[in-house]
Amino acid sequence: MQSVSTTDEELMARYQAGDPAAFSELFTRHRDRVYGFLTQQIRDPDRAADLFQETFLRLHESRGRYDRERPFAPWLFRICRNLVSNEHRRSGRSKEAVTAPEELDQAATQTAAHDVLETSQMHDQLRAALVCLPSEQQEAISLSFFAGLKYSQIADVAGATEDAIKQRVRRGLAALRNRLQPLSGDEPT
Amino acid sequence: MDCQRTQALLGDLARGELVLSEATQARDHLAGCADCARQLKEYEALTELLVSAPGAAPAELSTKVETQILSALAQEAPVALGAGRWALAVAGGLATVLFHATVLNGRVDTHALSAAELVIITALWSALAIGAFGWMVGRVRLRGTDLSPIGLFALLTSGLGSLGLLVCPQETYFALWESSSASNWLWQSVGAWSSYAVFGILYGLPPALVVSSALGDRVLPAIGRRWLVSAGAAVLLWLPATYVQCSALGPGLLIAWAVGAVGGLTAGSLGGIRLRDAVTPTFGRMST
Numbered sequence: 001m002q003s004v005s006t007t008d009e010e011l012m013a014r015y016q017a018g019d020p021a022a023f024s025e026l027f028t029r030h031r032d033r034v035y036g037f038l039t040q041q042i043r044d045p046d047r048a049a050d051l052f053q054e055t056f057l058r059l060h061e062s063r064g065r066y067d068r069e070r071p072f073a074p075w076l077f078r079i080c081r082n083l084v085s086n087e088h089r090r091s092g093r094s095k096e097a098v099t100a101p102e103e104l105d106q107a108a109t110q111t112a113a114h115d116v117l118e119t120s121q122m123h124d125q126l127r128a129a130l131v132c133l134p135s136e137q138q139e140a141i142s143l144s145f146f147a148g149l150k151y152s153q154i155a156d157v158a159g160a161t162e163d164a165i166k167q168r169v170r171r172g173l174a175a176l177r178n179r180l181q182p183l184s185g186d187e188p189t
Numbered sequence: 190m191d192c193q194r195t196q197a198l199l200g201d202l203a204r205g206e207l208v209l210s211e212a213t214q215a216r217d218h219l220a221g222c223a224d225c226a227r228q229l230k231e232y233e234a235l236t237e238l239l240v241s242a243p244g245a246a247p248a249e250l251s252t253k254v255e256t257q258i259l260s261a262l263a264q265e266a267p268v269a270l271g272a273g274r275w276a277l278a279v280a281g282g283l284a285t286v287l288f289h290a291t292v293l294n295g296r297v298d299t300h301a302l303s304a305a306e307l308v309i310i311t312a313l314w315s316a317l318a319i320g321a322f323g324w325m326v327g328r329v330r331l332r333g334t335d336l337s338p339i340g341l342f343a344l345l346t347s348g349l350g351s352l353g354l355l356v357c358p359q360e361t362y363f364a365l366w367e368s369s370s371a372s373n374w375l376w377q378s379v380g381a382w383s384s385y386a387v388f389g390i391l392y393g394l395p396p397a398l399v400v401s402s403a404l405g406d407r408v409l410p411a412i413g414r415r416w417l418v419s420a421g422a423a424v425l426l427w428l429p430a431t432y433v434q435c436s437a438l439g440p441g442l443l444i445a446w447a448v449g450a451v452g453g454l455t456a457g458s459l460g461g462i463r464l465r466d467a468v469t470p471t472f473g474r475m476s477t
Contacts, residue, residue, distance in 0.1 A: 020259050027255050035246035052246065053254050060258050123242045144204075145239035151206065166201070173200035177228075177235055 008072035036146035074153040129179040137172035190214040203232035
């Protein structure tokens with residue numbers, strides 16, 4: 001078992017040297033974040049699963065080129081983002097953005113009022129609202145909340161300035177808040 | 190801080206992304222503004238929803254991917270050369286130096302280079318060699334004397350090899366070469382083209398082998414890019430040598446060099462020697 005103080009970068013160095021336990025720890029730390037990012041960016045669950053697998057295969061193949069002086073998470077998500085970009089180019093993103101919200105809204109309205117399902121319904125609504133955002137805002141919010149990256153790291157991954165990323169997240173959050181009213185049980189403004 | 194400014198920061202405040210001074214100012218405003226405070230609650234609810242949204246990667250998928258990578262990792266079996274790689278590097282470097290000082294020097298006596306030309310070639314060669322190999326292994330550090338065995342090989346090959354050309358009397362090596370029965374047999378019995386092949390393999394194969402093996406990891410689909418990178422590095426490394434040799438032996442050497450380089454690239458890429466991984470632990474220990 002890895003020490004909680006072991007950084008991703010230290011684990012990556014050990015993984016580069018062939019330590020399987022280091023890879024397992026890295027995988028455990030990041031698999032859900034990668035999966036969360038991919039399932040938000042790729043609407044087809046099967047394709048998201050394929051890209052999840054491809055992300056870690058790419059990580060494995062290119063681990064020798066990782067510079068441990070740089071933070072690991074942005075590097076991993078850059079791999080992930082490149083795969084997503086390729087997928088969007090291949091399949092056409094606009095089609096997804098048009099059809100997904102309606103499907104998800106329909107699914108959401110059919111969800112039972114059970115507590116657990118209610119949370120699931122909120123998540124469905126959230127995802128439906130997310131795909132209505134401009135792609136740059138979607139990506140910034142996904143990398144921020146799903147992948148857990150800081151603004152500076154998102155800027156690194158997305159190839160934009162930190163200020164631009166802040167604006168994308170702020171505008172995206174504001175749009176989501178408006179779409180998902182009421183969020184806190186109070187009446188909307 | 191007014192409502193407009195505060196509301197612009199509520200999303201960052203909800204997820205703790207504000208610097209202390211901005212957060213303090215925003216909190217001060219929120220204490221006296223019910224509307225902004227209500228909006229903050231909404232942003233906090235939204236943040237909570239977003240953070241909890243992704244869910245876990247399916248267990249079956251996770252297990253499949255993790256098993257796949259661990260299996261690939263186990264099959265790669267990185268080479269642990271230990272002290273042996275230092276010996277190999279030194280031996281390789283010395284062998285190359287010897288080759289330079291004898292064969293190369295003996296054959297360029299009619300095209301003797303000036304001291305300035307040799308210095309320029311030495312400097313260029315060393316810089317390219319160290320740069321290329323340094324890039325290849327991931328870093329070039331001046332602190333901690335962390336020149337890798339590959340870097341040492343490059344240094345010995347380029348610096349000392351050229352130094353040998355510079356300081357040793359050409360006649361000595363020429364005589365040594367001429368007195369060699371092997372060289373006589375090579376030149377007189379086999380012919381110049383065969384000699385070109387020998388020189389080409391000697392020049393082309395070692396650097397290409399080193400570069401491509403360091404980059405290669407037995408992943409055939411990725412071989413194209415590695416070929417390109419390796420070929421570029423090999424050309425940079427050995428261009429000065431080729432220039433010097435061609436002045437004496439003619440353009441046939443270029444063809445021979447290319448043949449040797451292709452052989453080295455193939456062997457290195459397919460062999461999966463993984464020199465890069467072999468030197469990684471050294472860097473890891475140094476950085477701690």
